[in-house]
Amino acid sequence: MKKPWGGRFKEGTAKTLEEFSQSISFDHKLWREDIDGSIAHAKMLHKQGIINAFELEQILRGLKEIAKEIEQGKFQFKEEFEDVHMNIERALIEKIGSAGAKLHTARSRNDQVATDLRLYLRKKVSKLIEQLTEIEKTFISIAEKHIDTIMPGYTHLQKAQPVLLAHHLLAYAWMFERDRERLKEALKRINKCPLGACAIAGSSLPIDREFTARELEFEGVIPNSIDAVSDRDFVLDVLYCGAMVMMHLSRFAEELILWATDEFKFIELPDRFSTGSSMMPQKKNPDPAELIRGKTGRVYGNLLSLFTTMKGLPLTYNRDMQEDKEPVFDTVETVSMSLKIVNEMLPEIKFIKDKMKEASEKGFTTATDLAEYLVKKGVPFRNAHEITGKIVLYCIEEGKNLTDLSMEEFKKFSSKIDRDVYEILTSEGSIEAKISYGSSSKKSVKEQIKLLKKRLRE
Numbered sequence: 001m002k003k004p005w006g007g008r009f010k011e012g013t014a015k016t017l018e019e020f021s022q023s024i025s026f027d028h029k030l031w032r033e034d035i036d037g038s039i040a041h042a043k044m045l046h047k048q049g050i051i052n053a054f055e056l057e058q059i060l061r062g063l064k065e066i067a068k069e070i071e072q073g074k075f076q077f078k079e080e081f082e083d084v085h086m087n088i089e090r091a092l093i094e095k096i097g098s099a100g101a102k103l104h105t106a107r108s109r110n111d112q113v114a115t116d117l118r119l120y121l122r123k124k125v126s127k128l129i130e131q132l133t134e135i136e137k138t139f140i141s142i143a144e145k146h147i148d149t150i151m152p153g154y155t156h157l158q159k160a161q162p163v164l165l166a167h168h169l170l171a172y173a174w175m176f177e178r179d180r181e182r183l184k185e186a187l188k189r190i191n192k193c194p195l196g197a198c199a200i201a202g203s204s205l206p207i208d209r210e211f212t213a214r215e216l217e218f219e220g221v222i223p224n225s226i227d228a229v230s231d232r233d234f235v236l237d238v239l240y241c242g243a244m245v246m247m248h249l250s251r252f253a254e255e256l257i258l259w260a261t262d263e264f265k266f267i268e269l270p271d272r273f274s275t276g277s278s279m280m281p282q283k284k285n286p287d288p289a290e291l292i293r294g295k296t297g298r299v300y301g302n303l304l305s306l307f308t309t310m311k312g313l314p315l316t317y318n319r320d321m322q323e324d325k326e327p328v329f330d331t332v333e334t335v336s337m338s339l340k341i342v343n344e345m346l347p348e349i350k351f352i353k354d355k356m357k358e359a360s361e362k363g364f365t366t367a368t369d370l371a372e373y374l375v376k377k378g379v380p381f382r383n384a385h386e387i388t389g390k391i392v393l394y395c396i397e398e399g400k401n402l403t404d405l406s407m408e409e410f411k412k413f414s415s416k417i418d419r420d421v422y423e424i425l426t427s428e429g430s431i432e433a434k435i436s437y438g439s440s441s442k443k444s445v446k447e448q449i450k451l452l453k454k455r456l457r458e
């Protein structure tokens with residue numbers, strides 16, 4: 001079959017090269033954007049007097065027919081036409097003849113593919129932003145149900161201080177809030193039109209780039225035609241933002257995996273979102289969480305893969321850049337699916353409040369409160385830390401909790417300790433004693449919820 005670029009060639013393409021270089025097996029995903037771009041381009045060519053009204057009408061009709069055939073699964077994408085752009089153009093020419101052959105006037109696949117990908121990512125990123133909004137709402141609504149649930153907070157995965165489960169869950173809501181912001185930023189940069197940059201240098205024909213940009217609802221054109229066809233920073237933005245979302249999801253997934261163990265027993269995972277073992281009948285495994293943690297690796301790989309592809313490329317377009325598509329398709333799909341599953345599973349997770357509370361009372365989690373108690377009585381913090389450390393050591397040796405100690409025992413360590421100390425040694429007392437902004441008190445957690453909800457409304 002003769003190639004659209006066949007004029008300069010004496011021989012046909014090797015079958016091996018066709019197989020090797022084709023992108024149709026994955027870039028067929030861009031078919032709708034490709035057709036939308038062509039429609040805008042054809043309208044512009046007509047407005048500028050480059051094609052006549054009849055030709056425009058034929059092109060529009062042909063493209064609509066092709067769209068319908070693709071939608072109905074009747075369209076045959078062919079490897080020998082390499083990519084989605086040439087497959088659609090070929091089909092148009094077959095349908096309408098010479099008018100179809102005018103569509104590629106003042107256009108190159110270089111600006112075409114950049115346009116398609118921007119249109120595609122604009123849709124996908126908007127969807128991811130919506131999904132992040134949803135997941136944030138889910139985290140907030142579960143936090144609202146757990147304003148009274150106390151759990152141990154950890155540093156180094158060692159018990160640190162009692163916190164509210166709501167506080168812990170809201171930490172994730174804030175992460176997703178920033179992910180949302182990041183994607184909104186990326187969206188601004190995606191939403192600029194490269195069409196009309198042509199292969200590299202622009203065109204000697206009187207095209208109107210502002211017009212096509214408006215038709216495609218871009219927020220303006222890319223001012224430099226060389227930049228327009230060269231860079232894939234907008235794809236990398238998405239890959240980076242996606243990697244960040246996965247990192248956040250993966251940390252949550254890891255906590256679910258830990259919390260569901262017999263050792264922690266903080267949660268019970270829903271049966272609907274767990275799997276069994278083919279051999280061990282007692283097993284209930286946290287596979288969705290593990291898969292999210294696992295897929296995070298792939299999504300990071302996608303970012304690194306395109307960074308590596310781009311790093312040594314001279315301007316402008318190089319065929320290497322065809323390698324941008326599979327990673328970004330994969331990232332967008334993986335992140336979307338992961339958000340979807342967490343958002344569905346989360347409301348069905350049962351938090352075992354008693355276990356969480358009980359765990360928060362072991363491991364001397366209120367030792368810092370004791371030190372701060374002493375500070376309030378005028379003891380310098382370093383001394384208070386030392387005194388409290390000694391009390392903890394004494395407890396370990398005696399096999400006691402802080403709350404088990406008698407007034408007499410406390411007095412041996414510091415005369416400043418009085419009866420009121422017992423109030424701050426319980427996990428409730430510790431939490432309610434927190435007064436700083438953003439801390440784990442109920443009041444502060446309720447303020448955060450208000451703040452997040454306000455952000456979501458904006």
Ligand code: ARG
Binds near residue numbers: 023083110317321
């Ligand atoms: N399939 C190509 C890609 O994805 C389209 C652009 C081809 N341009 C070219 N000059 N060969 O990058």
